[in-house]
Amino acid sequence: MAKHNFNDLLAFVTVARVGSFTRAAVQLGVTQSAVSQVVSGLEARLKIRLLTRTTRSVSLTAAGERLLEAVGHRFDEIEAEVEALTELRDKPAGTVRITCGDNIIKTTLLPKLTLLLLQYPDIKLEFDINYGFRDIVADRFDAGVRFSDTVAQDMIAVPIGPPIRMAVVAAPSYFAQNPIPEHPRDLAAHRCIDIRFPTYDGVDAWEFERQGKKLKVRVDGQLVFNSTTHIADAATSGLGIAYLPEDEFAVQLADGRLIRVLEEWCEPFSGFHLYYPSRRQPSPAFSLVVDALRIDRLPPRPD
Incomplete structure (x- = not known):
């Protein structure tokens, strides 16, 4: 029996998550037409429609929702395991994606993470400035930053700043x-x-x-x-x-x-927390980021 190429499943999962063939193509590093053809080929092979396409949007059919639920997290697990292999390198590497607001980058994230970036040149940080409550699992972020009372209970929340007024x-x-x-x-x-x-x-x-x-x-x-x-x-x-x-x-x-x-x-309340899924195995790069951001790890004072 011929082995199956899972590129079509990866393309489908990417389109389903970002809701666009164009954005999926950018994320996958291929053309929009290539993504469309691969997904259409998957639908033809399965003999069922997975996506409903209009000129302005892409949405999942019932079959598409079932397939995404079944296989989407598998690719996340594979990606996490591949990233975890950086433990075997001399220095940790990889990209850590964080969604947050503007001011927290200036006051907390960059001051605390600057030394880490200088020490580990193979670690990359990507900040998504967004004031909505992003679904970090669906949008494939490693973590987000929120006030503690807005973090879902199934997330790990690490305090990264003092109480706020x-x-x-x-x-x-x-x-x-x-x-x-x-x-x-x-x-x-x-x-x-x-x-x-x-x-x-x-x-x-x-x-x-x-x-x-x-x-x-x-x-x-x-x-x-x-x-x-x-x-x-x-x-x-x-x-x-x-x-x-x-x-x-x-x-x-x-x-x-x-x-x-x-x-x-204006009484003080619990400040900003870095939150991330409890079920995901953190990569070495992400673990270093979390450790650097903890509340008890203050940024180095200038000489």
């Missing part, structure tokens, strides 16, 4: 024309700079806590962003009140360009 801030010019809020509910009468996370249909409420009392406030304003990158600049320009982890405003608060209010309603 949120900060409510605005420019002196804004408060020169508007009253300073004395209670979180007062924010409903202010222009607030908001953020829309991809995971949600709308903007989320601002959450506060004081002496165990929790409160959610829905705010409104002229500006909504889908990342935190420009919020501090918008607040500094006097365009409204902003609400983010306090380290995102550190520079502007220190030089007086922003004023902090409602500080007593």
Whole structure:
């Protein structure tokens, strides 16, 4: 009996996961037409439709879902075992893919991982800046970074930063024309700079806590962003009140360009965690990354 070439299964799994023949082709390093032909050949051999194709999207049929569930994790296991063979090399190697937000890269990930990259030149890091709750298994990331209370229970979560406090801030010019809020509910009468996370249909409420009392406030304003990158600049320009982890405003608060209010309603909570699937065998490169990021491993101080 002739042995089967599993390239068609790999092509199918890749298309199913990324939802696009074009993106799958880029990931596999071949042409889009080659991927399409290979998957079509698999469907012809199996005599069943695995994917429903339209001009704009690709979706799984019931048979496709069953096949992906049956074989998808097998390729992950093979890839993990191949990566694990780097233990036999003189130095660990491989690519570690992490999905996270912008600021955590600047404040934590790069400071802690710089020395590792210098020590191990065969290790590569790929950061996916995304504010949605990515499915790291389906999207084939090695890990993600979130607050601890948003990490699924079946994941391993490693603390990588200290407790966090949120900060409510605005420019002196804004408060020169508007009253300073004395209670979180007062924010409903202010222009607030908001953020829309991809995971949600709308903007989320601002959450506060004081002496165990929790409160959610829905705010409104002229500006909504889908990342935190420009919020501090918008607040500094006097365009409204902003609400983010306090380290995102550190520079502007220190030089007086922003004023902090409602500080007593911003109690510290558990900070960022690196999370990853519990069932996946970590590669040596990934294990080094996790060890370097642990909360008790601080970045080296400059001389």
